[in-house]
Amino acid sequence: MAERSDIAAADEAELAVLVAQAATDRRPLLVQGFGSKSGMLRPVQADATISTRRLSGVTLYSPRELVISALAGTPLDEIEAVLRQSGQQLTAEPPDLSGLLGSDAGQSWGGMVAGNLSGPRRIAWGATRDHVMGIRVINGRGEVIRSGGRVLKNVTGLDLCKLLAGSQGTLGIMTEITLKVLPAPATTGAIIIRGLDANQGVSALSAALGSPFGVSGAAFLPSWAAETIPALGSQSVTIIRIEDFPHSVAYRLDQLSGVLARFGRAETLDDLTSRAVWKAIRDVTPLRPGASEAVWHLSTRPSHGPQLLALIEAAGARGIMDWGGGRIWAAGPGTEAVHGTVMRAVRDLGGHFTLMRAPDSLRTAVPVVPEEAPALAALTRRVKAAMDPAGIFNPGRLYAGL
Known part of the structure; x- marks a missing residue:
């Protein structure tokens, strides 16, 4: 197999040109920042990696307005350091999952939003997507789209902001993101x-x-x-x-x-x-998964959390509960049998699962998120077609063939 080429555009304009050419050539792209989450979900079927890592820097910070904007490739720890100087913090408390995912790569601003990564504080202040005020994104035609803004009064395109947050790079490449922040507690x-x-x-x-x-x-x-x-x-x-x-x-x-x-x-x-x-x-440090183990992120009603935890423990996995019992981080044998137990337990109790880490053989063979109902799946395909008509962004990452 030919080695995957690595493209890191110097700025948004160059990135847009590269995407437009890839769309013309129907060349699938693995979209990432630093690659810290490349082992999540399904392996991407692409022959080139396109990275935002050179798009770096804080472009706006207004402590009095509690707003910060940065280019997508800005290291997350740099942004948190800027906020600390003014006694502020990211509202949703995004985790550092490097240990959980077996990666030593840093986390980028864009990767944090694309994954909608949210920590324990979500129960009080909401998820990362709830605090995205504005984005600049390159769609699958190589067009630069601006959605939302930098003040709360500007809600134009708010739904597009929420759509891109958590899309795992399958709909577009975010180049700049604006988030609302909060004062850090004393x-x-x-x-x-x-x-x-x-x-x-x-x-x-x-x-x-x-x-x-x-x-x-x-x-x-x-x-x-x-x-x-x-x-x-x-x-x-x-x-x-x-x-x-x-x-x-x-x-x-x-x-x-x-x-x-x-x-x-x-x-x-x-x-x-x-x-x-x-x-x-x-940061889910208690799990410490082995190289051959799988890691799941599970969400359900808090009242169902103990039962869900018991079911996965009976299958040989182990887990901790957050969000009052509504979130379970679990690790266990990376086999289809254990994954099947996790899927059935989530289906029966109601909730959602994400396969966060697993051997490639398992990631390729099984659903990594729940299969969508037909009507919702059709809507997902229409959204994908509108944002990425040539299907070049992270193909197969969430669903086989999409």
């Missing part, structure tokens, strides 16, 4: 309750989320997962986070401890410990 605190089972843990998380105390993180770690984080010990841990000013955090943790007293003794974690623990949860 203090982070957490409550942990040890020794609960998954059902009890989700009940406690539900009680915390239903309280008036502004929870921004709610997770359950089985004992094996808690043991990987030094501050947590050897028992299962149900953990709830609150972020704000110091006095507010202290008061709310105290009040929430009373609400949760019926579930067991509530312990509090200080700011430094809490931040370290939640970073580990955000």
Whole structure:
């Protein structure tokens, strides 16, 4: 097999010309930033890689307006460093999945949005796509399209912004993205309750989320997962986070401890410990998958989380719960049998699965996201045809033949 060529355009104009030529030649392209997520989903059937890594730099930052714009190839850690200087943060708390995906490549601004990557704070502030205010994107004809803007009043093309966020590079190449940001909290605190089972843990998380105390993180770690984080010990841990000013955090943790007293003794974690623990949860460091293992991202109703976790554990996988039980990160044998169990469990309980990592033989052979209903599948094909008529962007990444 011929080696795949690597194209990194110097700017948006050159990128548009390259895409237009690829469309004319019907030459399929693997679209990426730094390639940190190249092992996700299905292997892309392309003979050239086109990268945004040279499109780098913050193009607008207005701390007072809580808005930042950057070119798609800007390293995410550079943007976070800029925000920290003004005491601000990315709202959806995007994770660093390099360890989970077995990659040492950095993450790009465009890759973060194309994957709609969102962390524990999603339960309080929404997903990454909810904060995309504007984009510039090159469609499959090589045309540059601008959608949305840089102020909240400008909602033109808002649906296109949401459509591209999470599209995994299958609809267009984003070249510039504008996001709304938030002030970073002065203090982070957490409550942990040890020794609960998954059902009890989700009940406690539900009680915390239903309280008036502004929870921004709610997770359950089985004992094996808690043991990987030094501050947590050897028992299962149900953990709830609150972020704000110091006095507010202290008061709310105290009040929430009373609400949760019926579930067991509530312990509090200080700011430094809490931040370290939640970073580990955000980046899914407890899973530590082996090279031959598969990794799944599962979402369901929080009340169904414990049952879904039990089903995948019975198949030989292991998992942790986030989003109050509504999200499960799981790892286990990278076989069709285990993947089939995961798919059936999600189908029966209601929810969604994404195959985040697996041996290429499995990624090629099985659905990596749920098959769509006929009407929705037809709509997906029409959207793909409108945005990428020649089918050159990341062919096969989500669905075989598309």
